[in-house]
Amino acid sequence: MDVVSDAISVVHLGHPWSHRVRTRGSWCARLDPYDGAGFYVVLKGSCWLLPDGGAPVPLGVGDAVLLPHGTGHVIADFPVDAAAAQEKAVPFEQWLEEIGPGAGPDRDDTEMLCGKYWLDCSRIHPLMAELPEVVHLPNRVGSHLELRAAIDLLAGELDERQPGSCIALPSLLDLLLIYMIRSWMTETTSGAWPSALGDPVTAAALRALHSNPAAPWSNDRLAAEAGVSRPTLARRFTTLVGRPPMAYLTWWRLILAATLLRDTPDTLAAIAGRVGYGSPYALSHAFQREFGTTPGRYRAQAADRSAG
Known part of the structure; x- marks a missing residue:
């Protein structure tokens, strides 16, 4: 994707x-x-x-x-x-x-x-x-x-x-x-994201993260994927995207987890594996920190909204 x-x-x-x-x-x-x-x-x-x-x-x-x-x-x-x-x-x-x-x-x-x-x-x-x-x-x-x-x-x-x-x-x-x-x-001449996707380094890093978000990414591995040094990647990515590469990856994994909780009956363990978390507990902890609620409550609230 x-x-x-x-x-x-x-x-x-x-x-x-x-x-x-x-x-x-x-x-x-x-x-x-x-x-x-x-x-x-x-x-x-x-x-x-x-x-x-x-x-x-x-x-x-x-x-x-x-x-x-x-x-x-x-x-x-x-x-x-x-x-x-x-x-x-x-x-x-x-x-x-x-x-x-x-x-x-x-x-x-x-x-x-x-x-x-x-x-x-x-x-x-x-x-x-x-x-x-x-x-x-x-x-x-x-x-x-x-x-x-x-x-x-x-x-x-x-x-x-x-x-x-x-x-x-x-x-x-x-x-x-x-x-x-x-x-x-x-x-547009002012949008940050058109600039990010138009920058070859940042675009390559984003493409890698979105293609395989569950991979064991690190700054070094992502920099190699983009063909630049780690400091160059960190500087360009953070400037254009608004957050460092690993912070963006964490956020994106949790967004994907929320989507899977809403759209699929998959267990929390299965979802954790699909988005790059080693255990349901690790995903649940990160999810609650990001969304202010547990994955179970989030799924129940999503089901209620869909039914309404």
């Missing part, structure tokens, strides 16, 4: 939700904050996004926008401000019910894809945490070709459910999320 795949996998919950919206006339809808990420892609016409606490964002044909932290927002056909949003916006789910399937495409003023990803934000990877509240990816000729291809495939799949759609749709939605994050990483 690579860092981006792992960062998404550990927080991803269940199947994403998606919808193709066709609407016309004047409209204004609000979505309250939630645990997850949301997206919009404008296929026809234009609209405006007003994130809570942020400036309105105009969206034109082909524009994609990701709200990676579930920021509350208003989406509307006009340049909305906070006062107008409070007065005119209807709850998003109600708006979807009111517009129904919409008219034929020849009469639509606005057409867009929208959706949600459910995320467990209790142990989010710093790469995901670093994403801004709004990732706006304007449609520019020749840019983000993979993202554009995924959008076309998703739009076609939502137009007409074909055999295999139950697998194709969530897979395409996951692909869309990956491509939106990739696009942000190629465009």
Whole structure:
């Protein structure tokens, strides 16, 4: 696994939700904050996004926008401000019910894809945490070709459910999320994690740790894997990632343990072996120090959240 795949996998919950919206006339809808990420892609016409606490964002044909932290927002056909949003916006789910399937495409003023990803934000990877509240990816000729291809495939799949759609749709939605994050990483000039993954030494070390987190890593062994001296690795890795290599590995092992406790019935002993701990006791001690609860309680709480 690579860092981006792992960062998404550990927080991803269940199947994403998606919808193709066709609407016309004047409209204004609000979505309250939630645990997850949301997206919009404008296929026809234009609209405006007003994130809570942020400036309105105009969206034109082909524009994609990701709200990676579930920021509350208003989406509307006009340049909305906070006062107008409070007065005119209807709850998003109600708006979807009111517009129904919409008219034929020849009469639509606005057409867009929208959706949600459910995320467990209790142990989010710093790469995901670093994403801004709004990732706006304007449609520019020749840019983000993979993202554009995924959008076309998703739009076609939502137009007409074909055999295999139950697998194709969530897979395409996951692909869309990956491509939106990739696009942000190629465009941002200030993110720490794009810099870390763009640095050959730090990227090699991260790749090694994520490929085999249970291995008996040491600073010397990791430096050899990255092809540099131990001081060079420590300096570059710590500067770009924000913590030393072995501290990052400890944290990542515990994040993986939490994911396995949530998603599998594996025993604590089996999980300890999979994430590089010599015994269930050693894992339990480290887990409680990181999360403030025992692995057993964590698993029970995760099951309760999933049932609710």
